[in-house]
Amino acid sequence: MALLKAVTVLTSALLFVQSPRASEYQVKAVFLFNFAQFVEWPAVATPDPQMPVIIGILGEDPLGTFLDETVRGERLGLRPFEIRRYRELTDIKACNILFISRSENERVAEILAALGKRPILTVSDGDDFAKRGGMIEFVTDKNRIRLRINLEAAQAANVTISSKLLRVAEIVRTPRR
């Protein structure tokens, strides 16, 4: 009986994970790609106008091939897109948008501290990511993905977020200690 129950839960969990997750991460992949158009990095970060826009993924990759498919053939001005997957924090060299996987939830503070003021737009769907000093957090609300933005964090890293993007997002602050 218990076993049966466990199996049912597992199956339903799997089902829940499978289809909504697929569509959810598809949407998130598009969002990650779209951010490039509403964010400006300091000029020093792109010495070459043809330098690719690098979207990095730190930790376990939940996006699968969605992101690769989304950016395939796309350009931001002259710049093509490039996807990089990082295992270690030290792997991160030139990067414009960094998606921090849920798998790194425990290390978020450490990661953000390590990135310091580097002009990298940090994005994650981890709990309270924005409040914890991340720049953009994906929040799932009634099957819709909403954005939460920590403007101070972005400003600190010299990353400019378009007011249009701010319009559709919820602005949060890092609580003062």
Add this chain to the structure above:
Amino acid sequence: MRDWPIKRKLTAIFLLISGLVLVLTSAAFVTYQVVTFRQTMRSNLATRAQILAANSTAALAFANEADAREILSALKYDPHMVAAALYDRDGRVLATYPVAASADLIPAAPQPDGYRFEGARLVGFTPVAQGANQRLGTLYIASDTKAVSDALRLSGIIAIVVLAIALLAAYALAAALQGRISAPILALAETATAASTRQDYSLRAPKFGEDELGTLTDAFNQMLGRIEEQKQELQQHATRLEQRVAERTEELEHRNEALRRNAAELLAANNELDAFAYSVSHDLRAPLRSIDGFSQVLLEDYATQLGDAGRDSLQRVRAASQRMATLIDDLLKLARVTRAEMRTERVDLSGMARDIVVDIQRTTPDRQVEFAIAPGLEAQGDSRLLRVVLDNLLRNGWKYTGKQPQPRVEFAAVDENGGRVFVVRDNGAGFDMRYADKLFGVFQRLHSAAEFEGTGVGLATVRRIITRHGGRIWAEGAVDKGATFYFTL
């Protein structure tokens, strides 16, 4: 229009031309207004759509319906905006305006980009893109075209008002200016009519200027002048002619008067003469009868006492008195012819001539004379008098052929110059043409009584009768070659 007065024709032409120009101009104005307005409206809608599209990039990029709805709801401030919608990259509707828009207002899927008029709406699809090449979705927007029809109505009203005012002005101008052309023509026409109806050629048409109409007026006036001169000349001629006719008429009347007086005097004298001749002849008969009667008594009762010489003398007295009686009878006949009343009728001359010939042959059966009477001769006249004429002429012919071995007398007629001429011809003694005018005188004889007996009254009588009938008589002849008498009636 053909029979319109020139004034109206000119005004109508002016109005027609200006009306055509005005209508074309107004039509161009309205068309330009409408086309321009449609273009303006299209570009305005495009601008508005581009602003909306620019604002809705983030909403589309991050699938934020609430934001999208809010952006579209700004359209409520423009009452002409009918509907709008935002489609995402995959063509799904993210948000609509109005929020609860019915399905027929919003196309199910985006259509090709661009703006077009669909019925009473202007609709457009515009891409929503952030940056140069990143298409995020499509904005649909629809506006009603009331503004266009309002603009059309307004420009139409303006055009009609302008048209009306301009036409009124054109009419006023035409009415004022047509006089420059029509006034000289009307003046000419009036003068021409007056001149021809009143026959007053002293009229002159007034001149208005030195243009072609002025030339025409001059020529017309010159023509009138010439007609007037000619008319005066004609009148002078006519007056002179009338005067001359009057003079001649007066002269003629004088002469007529004189002639009448002469004729009356002549008639009176003639009548007197006739009366005298008649009474003398009549009165002469009684003593003549006494002379003859008593001479006969003497011869019968006293023959023995007279002796041969006495008887012979008495015989001569008797013969002379008998000749005188015949003479008197003839004179009485002549006088009677003049006095007798005329009764005109159709007379068969041929028949009459035959009767006379029969009578002649009966009284003198010892003479053989050939008479040739043409048949069917007729004339209009007094039969008694015409019998005297024929009797005289035929007896003359019979008489003067007495010495001819084959005597012949002919009565015929010839047509000459359209008139009928009767002819009595014989082959007798004839006469000398030198004495032809004496033939018809009283007591005028070309032969002695011994040669041919006669009194010299017969032909005079004949001529009187012919003259009384309004005819003419004449004779041709030569000695021993016969004589021919012609007469008309």
